[in-house]
Amino acid sequence: MTAAVVAETTGASPHPEPQEHSPKRKLTGYWLLLPGGLWLIVFFVLPLYSLVATSLYDPDGSVLQGYDMTWAFSNYWHALQDYWSPLVRSLVYGAVATFICLVLGYLLAYAIAFKSGRWKNLMLVLVIAPFFTSFLVRTLSWKLLLRDDGFIVNTLQFLHIVGADGRLLATPVAVIAGLVYNFLPFMVLPLFASIDKIDHRLIEASSDLYSRPAVGFFKVTWPLSLPGVVSGTLLTFIPAVGDYINAQLLGSPKQRMIGNVIQDLFTKANDYPAAGALSVILMLLILVMVLFYVRRAGTEDLL
Structure with a gap:
C-alpha cells in the first residue's frame, strides 16, 4: 500500500509536518558559540573598552599619581595636532608597500597557479618559509643586507644608481x-587561492575570440581574481600601517611610523591618554578606509 492510501484509511496526513525541535536542541547552537563568544569578550571587547577608556583619561595625570576619568575628548585633537606627520607617513608607507606587494604577489601567485605544474606545493612552501623564523630576525637580516658597506649598496654605487656617499639604511626605501x-606572503596566499580556482578554459576562450593577452587578462583573469586582490590588500595594508619594527630597525627618526610613536608614549613617556587616543584614531581611520574600500571594490564573492 502506498503512503497516500494508508493516510486515507488512517486519517493521517500523507506529509506529516516536522516536529518542532526540543528546547534542549535549540540551545545546542548557543552552547557551541559560548567558547568563542567568551574568547572575544575577554580578549577583544574588554581590551578595546580599556583602550577607549585610557584615551579619555585626564591628560594631567601620571602613572604614579594615577589617572582620573574626565572624558577628555580633547586628547584626540591634541594627538592629531602633535602626531599627524607620523600618522600620514604610516598610511603612505603602508599604501606603497601594499601596491608593491600586489604587483609582485600577483605575478608570483599567477606563476604558481598556472605555470608551476608539479612544483606547485613546493613553491607554496617556499612562500611561507620565512614564517618559520622570527619577524625580528628577518628584519635584522635586511639591516645586514642594506648596510652601507654591503654588496647591495656597493653594487648600486658601481652602477651610479646611488651616489658615492649614498646609503639605503635610514631611508624610506629601506x-x-x-x-x-615581511608582508608579501600575506598577499601571495589569498591571490593564489583566488587565481587557482579560475578555469583555464575561460582564458583560452578569450584567446580563441581573438582577444589580445592584455585584454583577456583585464576582461577575464583580473575580475575573477578580485576576491583574492581585496583579501590580500587588506591583509597587507592593515598590519603594514601599524608596524613599528621595520621603521625602528631600518629607518631613522625621520622615518618614524605611528606604531613607533604609540610604543614610545606607552613605554617611555608614560603618556597613556595620548597613546590611547592615537591608537583609537588609527583603528577608526583604518576601519573607515577598509569599509570604503570593500564597498567600492565589491566583494560579494567573499561573503
Whole structure:
C-alpha cells in the first residue's frame, strides 16, 4: 500500500509536518558559540573598552599619581595636532608597500597557479618559509643586507644608481623594502587561492575570440581574481600601517611610523591618554578606509 492510501484509511496526513525541535536542541547552537563568544569578550571587547577608556583619561595625570576619568575628548585633537606627520607617513608607507606587494604577489601567485605544474606545493612552501623564523630576525637580516658597506649598496654605487656617499639604511626605501618583504606572503596566499580556482578554459576562450593577452587578462583573469586582490590588500595594508619594527630597525627618526610613536608614549613617556587616543584614531581611520574600500571594490564573492 502506498503512503497516500494508508493516510486515507488512517486519517493521517500523507506529509506529516516536522516536529518542532526540543528546547534542549535549540540551545545546542548557543552552547557551541559560548567558547568563542567568551574568547572575544575577554580578549577583544574588554581590551578595546580599556583602550577607549585610557584615551579619555585626564591628560594631567601620571602613572604614579594615577589617572582620573574626565572624558577628555580633547586628547584626540591634541594627538592629531602633535602626531599627524607620523600618522600620514604610516598610511603612505603602508599604501606603497601594499601596491608593491600586489604587483609582485600577483605575478608570483599567477606563476604558481598556472605555470608551476608539479612544483606547485613546493613553491607554496617556499612562500611561507620565512614564517618559520622570527619577524625580528628577518628584519635584522635586511639591516645586514642594506648596510652601507654591503654588496647591495656597493653594487648600486658601481652602477651610479646611488651616489658615492649614498646609503639605503635610514631611508624610506629601506623601511618600505622591509614592509614588502615581511608582508608579501600575506598577499601571495589569498591571490593564489583566488587565481587557482579560475578555469583555464575561460582564458583560452578569450584567446580563441581573438582577444589580445592584455585584454583577456583585464576582461577575464583580473575580475575573477578580485576576491583574492581585496583579501590580500587588506591583509597587507592593515598590519603594514601599524608596524613599528621595520621603521625602528631600518629607518631613522625621520622615518618614524605611528606604531613607533604609540610604543614610545606607552613605554617611555608614560603618556597613556595620548597613546590611547592615537591608537583609537588609527583603528577608526583604518576601519573607515577598509569599509570604503570593500564597498567600492565589491566583494560579494567573499561573503
